[in-house]
Amino acid sequence: MxxxxxxxxxxxxxxxxxxxxxxxxxxxxxxxxxxxxxxxxxxxxxxxxxxxxxxxxxxxxxxxxxxxxxxxxxxxxxxxxxxxxxxxxxxxxxxxxxxxxxxxxxxxxxxxxxxxxxxxxxxxxxxxxxxxxxxxxxxxxxxxxxxxxxxxxxxxxxxxxxxxxxxxxxxxxxxxxxxxxxxxxxxxxxxxxxxxxxxxxxxxxxxxxxxxxxxxxxxxxxxxxxxxxxxxxxxxxxxxxxxxxxxxxxxxxxKNEHYYGFGAGAHGYLPGMRTGNIRPLPAYVKQAMEDGYPVLNTEEIRMKEMIEEEMFLGLRKMDGISNQHFIKKFGFSYELLYKDTLSYLRDKGWIMTDGDNLRLTDQGILFGNDVFAQFLLEEKDLSVVR
Known part of the structure; x- marks a missing residue:
């Protein structure tokens, strides 16, 4: 990988x-x-x-x-x-x-x-x-x-x-x-x-x-x-x-792209999964020396998690999220999946569309965690794009 x-x-x-x-x-x-x-x-x-x-x-x-x-x-x-x-x-x-x-x-x-x-x-x-x-x-x-x-x-x-x-x-x-x-x-x-x-x-x-x-x-x-x-x-x-x-x-x-994570407590993001290493130092050293795999847990990243992370990580950038980039990555527009959510957040004055990009307003930055929480999905929500 x-x-x-x-x-x-x-x-x-x-x-x-x-x-x-x-x-x-x-x-x-x-x-x-x-x-x-x-x-x-x-x-x-x-x-x-x-x-x-x-x-x-x-x-x-x-x-x-x-x-x-x-x-x-x-x-x-x-x-x-x-x-x-x-x-x-x-x-x-x-x-x-x-x-x-x-x-x-x-x-x-x-x-x-x-x-x-x-x-x-x-x-x-x-x-x-x-x-x-x-x-x-x-x-x-x-x-x-x-x-x-x-x-x-x-x-x-x-x-x-x-x-x-x-x-x-x-x-x-x-x-x-x-x-x-x-x-x-x-x-x-x-x-x-x-x-x-x-x-x-x-x-x-x-x-x-x-x-x-x-x-x-x-x-x-x-x-x-x-x-x-x-x-x-x-x-x-x-x-x-x-x-x-x-x-x-x-x-x-x-940008929600892939990276290795090495060392005690480090996290990595590889295609299809996230990894988290052992945190306590003696335990990390022992496992790494034994088999070179001091990973405490792995989490499968499904489509649902990939989309959620694309949204709330991308919205941290002031340029926001390009709809065209989203379509290229997932095959559909975020407007299709988040129509009601986006309408609600626009009415609150927390997000705005700037050309092709969706981004936070100045007010939205102050309520960033509340905005990001709105992009959490239920598995059934993906039915509109399947």
Whole structure:
């Protein structure tokens, strides 16, 4: 089975952030070395011995740059052996400010990494500490300078807003400082209180206070306006880029296209099925070393699920969903299947048709989850197209 992109998960962090629910573990040198070996066995087992051609490669976490130089080189050599890096248009890695040194920057550049996504989150040292982050504002400046010195021009900066006790003006100041770097890509996400996190425990005890919802909406509107004023296109609900710098790997997800997922807790989407790997690190390593197949579950993707995902993933893009593309993929118009749903959402002012494309309105973006829920189907709903 082939996919056009690959995601590789590195679950190690020097410190666990208080809001994060991704698969992650405190960095341990011995365990990290074992993990790279297990990862190699998983990839070797599942995609064979020849170099695979993919359009995008993404190393995420956790914090991939938490690996030491030897481990990072082993990871890069593994990827270079199994994938044709030269044929990939985008090779991304996630990183924390402060994790980079000159040797790591040289190593990544030498192996063809051409995009770095920095988890900055907020420009406030006290708030960074409250989030459980290790870096300081000065580390952001040092890391961006270091990356530019080594030829990285495709740098993305990630922010979180609607943080505990954050005001609208505080977010505006963070945004202004972020934009002063004049980078080609920015991501900004509203804080989500996820189960099994420190913030979730504090929230349940009444010890964590989020800004009121109207302030969160104001922050989002300021975000959109500021990005536009700085020449960045709003191309996905939470993502902004200068022309040509859109995240090609993330667009694979939003276009509902296929990708490999390797590593602890990683998810893949292959023709006809989704896979989810074992999350606990010792269990992942054990299974990957035994048979190279550390998959916890597989889910068959039927026509019903493919259509649902096409709609609510596609509507995350500001360009929306092309009806002609939908017809080419499924053999019929989404108008035929969702006639009543589309009429309801248009009446609410949450969606609009722009030429061939169906997309969210500004109001619809604010109620995105409510919109997406409208596209869930019953099996009997498909009778109109069979």
């Amino acid at each position: 082939k996919a056009q992109s690959v995601y590789i998960h590195i679950p190690f962090c020097q410190q666990i952030c208080h809001y994060c629910d991704f698969t992650k573990f405190f960095y341990n040198e011995k365990l990290a070395t074992e993990y790279i070996e297990a990862l190699a066995n998983e990839i070797n087992t599942q995609i064979g011995g020849t170099k695979n051609q993919v359009h995008t490669i993404f190393i995420g976490g956790g914090t991939p740059t938490a690996l030491n130089l030897v481990q990072l080189r082993s990871l890069m050599q593994l990827i270079d052996t199994k994938f044709d890096i030269a044929a990939a248009s985008e090779f991304s890695i996630e990183a924390n400010p402060g994790d980079f040194d000159e040797e790591k920057a040289k190593l990544l550049k030498g192996f063809g990494v051409n995009r770095v996504s920095l988890g900055v989150q907020v420009f406030d040292d006290a708030m960074l500490e409250e989030l459980g982050r290790l870096h300081k504002i000065k580390d952001v400046y040092r890391t961006v300078d270091l990356l530019k010195q080594h030829g990285f021009d495709n740098i993305s900066l990630d922010l979180i807003y609607a943080l505990p006790n954050q005001t609208v003006e505080h977010f505006r100041r963070t945004l202004d400082e972020a934009l002063s770097f004049n980078l080609p890509h920015y991501s900004a996400y509203a804080l989500q209180i996820e189960p099994k996190t420190v913030f979730y425990q504090r929230y349940n005890k009444g010890k964590l206070h989020r800004p009121p919802q109207e302030d969160e909406v104001r922050m989002y509107n300021i975000l959109k306006e500021s990005m536009k004023n700085n020449g960045l296109k709003h191309y996905e609900i939470s993502n902004f880029a200068k022309p040509g710098y859109e995240s090609r790997h993330n667009l694979v997800y939003w």
